[in-house]
Amino acid sequence: MVSPFFAIGNVVVGNNITARARAMAWYMEKSLHGFQTITDGCAFEIDNVIHKKSNRKLTAEALVEAYTPSKAESLRFGSLFKERDIEFGTIRQDDELTVIAKTKNGIITGKELENMTAKQVATHIRNTFPSVSVVNKFEFEIKSICTSATCHGSANYKFQIGDEKVTTKMRSYRDNECQAETMNGDELQSLTNEYLPSETFLDSLHETPYSVERAKTYLFRKILKPSEYKKNYLTSWKNSQAFPGCTVESARLLRECSLSQFTFQTHDQMKSWEREQKYLINKYGQSYETFFTNDDGTINYQLMIDSIDTAIRAGNRNFKSTIKKHKYYNAARDYEEHPEFQCLLMVRANLDIRYGRKLVTGKNDSSEE
Structure with a gap:
């Protein structure tokens, strides 16, 4: 209907069709109290959907704030099958x-x-929305019914039935096994060739959300595409023997804190938090994780996202402004490097030498082109 390859295209009709699906996704998410909404689907709890109070009007503002502590004032939550006597459980079938x-x-x-x-x-x-016509235009499909879900950001999740994985999705992180590195003194040391960044993180988050294990530096392998080769030719590939179609490596470190899951009050507020996070990552290898590190080096992830959400809903433009000030206190004392940050920098430096981004001129001397 809308394509540059068609002789005739109607962008108005195309936009209306897309808008209809997006509107349906919004009504679906809000009525089901859903989460991890992507395009035309979401996850939700069967025993925790939104029901209208008979004497209250259902407003968009109330629905947006449905996850906050004040939700009980205007919303009622209950089972999807509240009028039917249904009890859910699990059994083992075909192993x-x-x-x-x-x-x-x-x-x-x-x-x-x-x-x-x-x-x-x-x-x-x-x-829930009897006066909205678009909700009558769609049918629904249930992909799977699980007993638990672990979520990160706005689009990363792991669903399970008991202890058995059903599906895992973590954008920008593949399911392939990777080589993990660590520092042994001043030297790099290979930890394992079977490191799964997303699985390891989501498993730890599922089991112990108040003490999540820190991620490891790992090598990410991908095929060098012509567009990337052309775009970064002068800075990355000019002196390299790699060319489009080759498998190349880059050093990565999973970021535990994601701002994509939070609802900001304004666009300016969101950009302000993003600038602060980017600054912290570039300087310390981590952002707000530094304020929620336990004594054993793990992260109190649940406290971190609760604190950030509270700060954002209070209208703060950054996290630094929420830290209590004292005349003898300097906020910089709370900033610490990610425990794997130096390892990440060293692996990147080695890759720069491999791909000709740095020229080694001596045992302890290197210069950039």
Whole structure:
């Protein structure tokens, strides 16, 4: 309908079709109290969806604040199947753990349970927004029903049934095993060739959200694309033997703190927090994690995201402004480098030499071109 390769295209119709789907995604997320919304889907808790109070008007402001402590004032939460006697549980079928629903007519599982839930989702959304016509234009599909979810940022997640993984998605991080490095004194030392950055982080977050293990420096392998080669030719590839199609490596370090999950009050506030975070990462290899490091070196992740969310909702333009000031206190004392930051810098320096970005002129001397 809309393409530069078509003789005739109608951008107005195309935009309306897209807007309809986006509007539906919004109504879906808000009525289900959903999270991790991406394009046309979201995750939600079956026993924690939003129900209208009979004497209260459902407003957009109340829905946006549904996750805050004041939510109980204007919203009511309950089961998606609040009018039906259904009990959820798990059983093992064909050596796999499966979610089941016990009803007065027997046990429901598999596709039958997913289809029943999808129909109830459609009914619930239409009942929540009875005067909105777009909610009648779509049908729903349940991908899977799980017992737990671990979320990071706005689009990274891991769903499980019991202790068994169903699916993991972490944007910018692949599922392939990587080579992890660490520092042994002043020398680099290989830790393992089977490091899974996203899996390791999400597993730790799931098991101990108040003491999450720190990420390791790892080598990320990718195919060098012509566009990247052309764009960064002078700064990265001019003196390298690598060319488009070659497998090249870069040093990476997973960032535990993501600002994408927070709801900012204004665009200016968001940009201000992003500038502060970028400054901290460039200087210390980490951002707000430095303020929430436990004595054993782990991160109190839950406290970190709760504190940042509170600061953002209070209108603060950065985290530094929330730190209590004292005439003998300097906020810089709280800033510490990521424990793997020096390792990251050394691995990057070695890669710069490998790809000709630095010319080695002596044992302890190097110069940049």
